[in-house]
Amino acid sequence: MNYETFNPHPDLEPVVKCYWTLEVPNGSQAPKQRIVPDGCIEMCFILGDDIKRFTSEMAYVLQPRAMVIGQITTPYYVQPTGYVNSFAIRFYPYGFANFIRTPIQELADKDTPLHALFDEVSIGSLEQDIIEATSTNERIEIVERFLKNRLNESAVVDQIVKSTIDALYKTKGKASIGTILKEEPHKRRNLERNFSRLVGISPKQLGKIIRLQAALQSLLNKKNETLTQIAYESEYYDQAHFIKDFKEFTGINPKEYLNDEQMMLSSLIYSES
Known part of the structure; x- marks a missing residue:
């Protein structure tokens, strides 16, 4: 492969x-x-x-x-x-x-x-x-x-959307939308509307996905770490919260992930992201 x-x-x-x-x-x-x-x-x-x-x-x-x-x-x-x-x-x-x-x-x-x-x-x-x-x-x-x-010459990347996504990537999905907009909370509704138009999912959902991706990379690159350590590093409330989100987006629990041959392609891609 x-x-x-x-x-x-x-x-x-x-x-x-x-x-x-x-x-x-x-x-x-x-x-x-x-x-x-x-x-x-x-x-x-x-x-x-x-x-x-x-x-x-x-x-x-x-x-x-x-x-x-x-x-x-x-x-x-x-x-x-x-x-x-x-x-x-x-x-x-x-x-x-x-x-x-x-x-x-x-x-x-x-x-x-x-x-x-x-x-x-x-x-x-x-x-x-x-x-x-x-x-x-x-x-x-x-x-x-x-x-x-x-590419529409007049199209300009929506700055509130971009800055929010940049912050989510920078913090590996750990920052809440409320924290990102702490100086401008009145922009929350506009942000939600523009996310729907430009991204297709909500800011909160994208944040959860980015945090999951960071956790997947930790699983792949730090195989000696415990699930508790990875959950802590990714700032989940606890291991149970980490497992719940993991199963929501992957369909399996973290322990199964590393040994699941149906995840070979995803593991290859995410280990090099």
Whole structure:
């Protein structure tokens, strides 16, 4: 399993977090992989064999070959049907809203084909160019041209949203929204409204996801630490609170996480975030 990340052009740095590629050889018989919330929205191109997204224990649909994966609020499962070769753009929580007119909250917890969000002619051309590209750098150049052409020149990243998200990342989700807005509490309602429009989830929910991500990294990188230590470092009320939030977003408890082969992909991604 080969996972790599790449930095965006400076013009897109305010909205694009990174580009990533994932390649898994055919015949690896990968089990279902549990995908958990990370607070970001992604545009993804499937260049290898089809990938299943499970809608129940046994039922599944095939993911679109070119899609946007909206905000994830509950875990779900995917499974490759063969060779995996994916190229994707990971946007900051507020980033993708700058490129579409569709309300961002409508994308949550589903895979939306790109042709449902952009005109079919330009998406058809984009997808074909991505398929025919001979390197990741070429794909990045192609998608950056597409994004730059569609980035509204008058669009300005909402500063109260950005500053709140920056504070959440800086504190690893530990800061409460009330603390972040302590000097300007009257902006709370406006913040909630703009989060719904630009991010697709509430500030509190994003904070919980960011804190969970920090805890996941601690689990992966500090395997000798106890759950109590990780809960303390992440400023959960206690271990029970940590386990409750962990299960809400991953579907399993922390002890199961490290030994669950269905978390191999998530573990690889989050250990390098």
